[in-house]
Amino acid sequence: xxxxxxxxxxxxxxxxxxxxxxxxxxxxxxxxxxxxxxxxxxxxxxxxxxxxxxxxxxxxxxxxxxxxxxxxxxxxxxxxxxxxxxxxxxxxxxxxxxxxxxxxxxxxxxxxxxxxxxxxxxxxxxxxxxxxxxxxxxxxxxxxxxxxxxxxxxxxxxxxxxxxxxxxxxxxxxxxxxxxxxxxxxxxxxxxxxxxxxxxxxxxxxxxxxxxxxxxxxxxxxxxxxxxxxxxxxxxxxxxxxxxxxxxxxxxxxxxxxxxxxxxxxxxxxxxxxxxxxxxxxxxxxxxxxxxxxxxxxxxxxxxxxxxxxxxxxxxxxxxx
Amino acid sequence: xxxxxxxxxxxxxxxxxxxxxxxxxxxxxxxxxxxxxxxxxxxxxxxxxxxxxxxxxxxxxxxxxxxxxxxxxxxxxxxxxxxxxxxxxxxxxxxxxxxxxxxxxxxxxxxxxxxxxxxxxxxxxxxxxxxxxxxxxxxxxxxxxxxxxxxxxxxxxxxxxxxxxxxxxxxxxxxxxxxxxxxxxxxxxxxxxxxxxxxxxxxxxxxxxxxxxxxxxxxxxxxxxxxxxxxxxxxxxxxxxxxxxxxxxxxxxxxxxxxxxxxxxxxxxxxxxxxxxxxxxxxxxxxxxxxxxxxxxxxxxxxxxxxxxxxxxxxxxxxxxxxxxxxxxxxxxxxxxxxxxxxxxxxxxxxxxxxxxxxxxxxxxxxxxxxxxxxxxxxxxxxxxxxxxxxxxxxxxxxxxxxxxxxxxxxxxxxxxxxxxxxxxxxxxxxxxxxxxxxxxxxxxxxxxxxxxxxxxxxxxxxxxxxxxxxxxxxxxxxxxxxxxxxxxxxxxxxxxxxxxxxxxxxxxxx
Ligand SMILES: Nc1ncnc2c1ncn2[C@@H]1O[C@H](COP(=O)(O)OP(=O)(O)OP(=O)(O)O)[C@@H](O)[C@H]1O
Ligand SMILES: [Mg+2]
Numbered sequence: 001x002x003x004x005x006x007x008x009x010x011x012x013x014x015x016x017x018x019x020x021x022x023x024x025x026x027x028x029x030x031x032x033x034x035x036x037x038x039x040x041x042x043x044x045x046x047x048x049x050x051x052x053x054x055x056x057x058x059x060x061x062x063x064x065x066x067x068x069x070x071x072x073x074x075x076x077x078x079x080x081x082x083x084x085x086x087x088x089x090x091x092x093x094x095x096x097x098x099x100x101x102x103x104x105x106x107x108x109x110x111x112x113x114x115x116x117x118x119x120x121x122x123x124x125x126x127x128x129x130x131x132x133x134x135x136x137x138x139x140x141x142x143x144x145x146x147x148x149x150x151x152x153x154x155x156x157x158x159x160x161x162x163x164x165x166x167x168x169x170x171x172x173x174x175x176x177x178x179x180x181x182x183x184x185x186x187x188x189x190x191x192x193x194x195x196x197x198x199x200x201x202x203x204x205x206x207x208x209x210x211x212x213x214x215x216x217x218x219x220x221x222x223x224x225x226x227x228x229x230x231x232x233x234x235x236x237x238x239x240x241x242x243x244x245x246x247x248x249x250x251x252x253x254x255x256x257x258x259x260x261x262x263x264x265x266x267x268x269x270x271x272x273x274x275x276x277x278x279x280x281x282x283x284x285x286x287x288x289x290x291x292x293x294x295x296x297x298x299x300x301x302x303x304x305x306x307x308x309x310x311x312x313x314x315x316x317x318x319x320x321x
Numbered sequence: 322x323x324x325x326x327x328x329x330x331x332x333x334x335x336x337x338x339x340x341x342x343x344x345x346x347x348x349x350x351x352x353x354x355x356x357x358x359x360x361x362x363x364x365x366x367x368x369x370x371x372x373x374x375x376x377x378x379x380x381x382x383x384x385x386x387x388x389x390x391x392x393x394x395x396x397x398x399x400x401x402x403x404x405x406x407x408x409x410x411x412x413x414x415x416x417x418x419x420x421x422x423x424x425x426x427x428x429x430x431x432x433x434x435x436x437x438x439x440x441x442x443x444x445x446x447x448x449x450x451x452x453x454x455x456x457x458x459x460x461x462x463x464x465x466x467x468x469x470x471x472x473x474x475x476x477x478x479x480x481x482x483x484x485x486x487x488x489x490x491x492x493x494x495x496x497x498x499x500x501x502x503x504x505x506x507x508x509x510x511x512x513x514x515x516x517x518x519x520x521x522x523x524x525x526x527x528x529x530x531x532x533x534x535x536x537x538x539x540x541x542x543x544x545x546x547x548x549x550x551x552x553x554x555x556x557x558x559x560x561x562x563x564x565x566x567x568x569x570x571x572x573x574x575x576x577x578x579x580x581x582x583x584x585x586x587x588x589x590x591x592x593x594x595x596x597x598x599x600x601x602x603x604x605x606x607x608x609x610x611x612x613x614x615x616x617x618x619x620x621x622x623x624x625x626x627x628x629x630x631x632x633x634x635x636x637x638x639x640x641x642x643x644x645x646x647x648x649x650x651x652x653x654x655x656x657x658x659x660x661x662x663x664x665x666x667x668x669x670x671x672x673x674x675x676x677x678x679x680x681x682x683x684x685x686x687x688x689x690x691x692x693x694x695x696x697x698x699x700x701x702x703x704x705x706x707x708x709x710x711x712x713x714x715x716x717x718x719x720x721x722x723x724x725x726x727x728x729x730x731x732x733x734x735x736x737x738x739x740x741x742x743x744x745x746x747x748x749x750x751x752x753x754x755x756x757x758x759x760x761x762x763x764x765x766x767x768x769x770x771x772x773x774x775x776x777x778x779x780x781x782x783x784x785x786x787x788x789x790x791x792x793x794x795x796x797x798x799x800x801x802x803x804x805x806x807x808x809x810x811x812x813x814x815x816x817x818x819x820x821x822x823x824x825x826x827x828x829x830x831x832x
Contacts, residue, residue: 192690192697195686196690208655209633209635211659212687
């Protein structure tokens with residue numbers, strides 16, 4: 001008889017409310033707890049240099065996760081982000097001969113184009129997001145490798161500045177991530193586009209009946225995701241002072257999805273939590289740093305990350321009606 | 322029916338709160354064996370919540386449940402089902418992608434060797450059940466391909482065919498045709514004869530008088546009255562529900578429609594010209610002038626909803642044209658229809674209307690966002706103004722505009738959708754069952770509102786399975802059958818009998 005449960009509404013109660021709270025604020029609480037733990041037990045944690053390193057490292061994850069949050073808000077997913085980072089990195093070295101600005105624009109255009117392709121597959125061809133972007137994950141990584149077959153270093157002063165310069169004591173990379181966060185938050189909270197993309201994720205049939213340009217919204221969301229991944233790719237390349245399409249951005253899609261889900265955006269769409277996503281990215285970063293500082297191997301981080309994902313998805317699932 | 326015997330199911334002093342509202346406040350409820358017990362009250366009175374407490378969906382904050390005289394508590398709906406309580410919830414709760422047969426026998430599929438589902442047997446059994454309830458349909462089709470009414474009948478057949486001592490029905494008839502309602506009442510009669518108790522929630526009062534023995538009236542989460550239904554006057558019942566004076570209620574009529582509207586002459590505000598769509602619509606032509614309410618009559622599957630959807634750009638058509646306020650619309654574009662001034666209130670509010678993750682406010686503003694923003698940025702002040710006005714005008718009951726819409730009672734969700742249509746500043750409203758699932762008070766309000774809007778010069782296309790509403794609300798009624806117009810009545814010709822006759826004879830007239 002257990003199967004009949006599918007047709008019955010799930011019970012609601014105190015437990016559900018706790019889960020709802022956890023889904024929304026759990027990530028803030030966890031980040032805070034980890035910070036406190038580190039302050040107490042990790043030597044030199046409070047030093048400025050350490051903070052800078054943490055923030056610089058988390059910046060690309062944050063940027064990619066912002067785009068991922070938008071896509072997931074529409075009940076989609078974008079697995080291609082890591083490969084898009086690699087492609088943008090390849091574009092940078094290919095076009096660096098024309099100067100840094102041209103190279104950067106080329107990289108961003110490539111990222112947006114990949115997003116447009118994925119978005120078109122999803123919106124117009126009706127391909128499932130996970131399938132469409134899985135194809136891109138494989139194909140675009142291949143393309144990047146063809147364009148730049150091996151690790152290529154460069155010495156372009158403008159680009160290197162972008163990766164290492166600080167303004168008012170804050171690394172440029174971090175400032176860019178913060179500005180992009182603000183822009184995306186504004187987009188979600190204050191614009192028609194933000195309101196509409198959430199509606200598309202919440203109930204696509206209703207969105208369509210209400211006259212929303214559902215297909216255009218879907219394409220736009222994947223374009224933004226591609227664009228943001230390309231930004232992250234350019235920044236990572238600038239920091240490395242080299243392009244390495246074989247390894248740049250590997251598994252980035254998993255980190256980004258984790259950040260988004262842990263941050264309280266449900267995989268079923270209909271809601272986007274921008275700040276939660278940033279917190280999710282911070283949580284992953286802090287976790288890694290903590291385990292490394294306490295001399296635990298990388299594999300530990302992955303296992304702990306898995307537990308966190310499960311916890312987040314469980315909180316989200318218990319909440320869904 | 323009989324006093325003295327222990328009730329089959331009893332609730333004592335149940336309270337249940339949600340953040341911001343006390344949905345049930347010390348409610349007691351007794352259900353005797355073999356009685357049909359009506360549960361009535363305004364939208365948001367707490368009927369569905371009481372049912373959810375009785376069936377283990379919600380846990381009560383205070384109070385106790387007793388089954389066959391002994392205390393029980395249900396942790397999950399499954400517990401209640403195992404204890405012999407079978408429920409049809411207000412929102413159809415089946416699996417739309419699965420076949421009718423699978424839905425009907427979900428969890429009780431006939432198994433062959435190796436425990437594999439015996440599909441042949443499954444279909445045979447399903448066919449037998451369905452024909453008992455007079456539903457002609459291919460049981461292998463996915464459930465979602467059926468209309469709302471047929472889906473409701475499947476839910477019903479499923480609930481009744483489970484061996485139960487108590488069957489609870491939350492607004493089972495809201496999507497049904499008169500003929501199906503008769504079938505349902507036949508089934509309820511059989512249940513009662515078999516000693517099975519029924520809890521029956523409905524906003525259609527005449528149904529209660531046909532079928533129910535007892536009635537419990539809820540108002541604002543409290544029991545306002547409980548007792549036998551026979552002898553309780555209809556006006557008295559309404560007065561109890563609304564908490565008003567009987568005399569005050571008596572003054573008002575059956576429906577709130579004031580009578581004929583004065584249609585302004587000239588250009589029709591919406592015109593459908595010879596709409597055709599394979600198997601669904603054949604040369605349907607309809608025109609609505611400003612200030613006019615045109616009813617669409619016909620049975621389930623006659624093409625009423627399809628016509629409204631085609632006009633609203635939500636259903637592509639093969640031939641014909643739609644003209645709104647003089648502009649020919651692009652086919653299949655709801656956005657174009659809304660821009661031109663035609664707005665659809667969809668029939669299936671859960672699947673096509675409500676965006677459950679968003680607030681009441683955002684749901685209301687959804688279709689009107691382009692009007693409420695500048696350069697792509699939403700003007701919160703303008704949204705607030707529109708939302709506030711509409712929430713007040715439609716008397717939407719919510720703790721705040723920011724409450725999640727999925728937490729509202731069914732009738733209030735319906736009002737939110739109506740508000741969404743009005744927010745677009747439409748010139749013509751295509752209302753598909755606008756009063757489905759809303760209480761007498763709200764129904765009267767919506768009907769008065771339709772009158773008011775027509776008086777302001779809007780055109781209204783009204784679809785309603787409630788013949789009384791159709792007759793009293795419409796200036797003209799266009800009758801559809803099998804996707805074709807088979808008759809048109811206007812002025813004094815608009816009567817329930819005439820509509821029924823047109824539906825029945827129609828086939829002969831137009832072939
Ligand atoms: N899950 C929930 N969270 C918050 N509030 C809720 C929830 N469910 C119901 N409510 C509130 O409880 C009150 C009673 O709602 P209920 O659904 O029981 O009304 P109802 O009598 O069934 O109305 P209707 O005739 O419109 O179906 C309403 O104010 C509603 O907003
Ligand atoms: Mg209800």
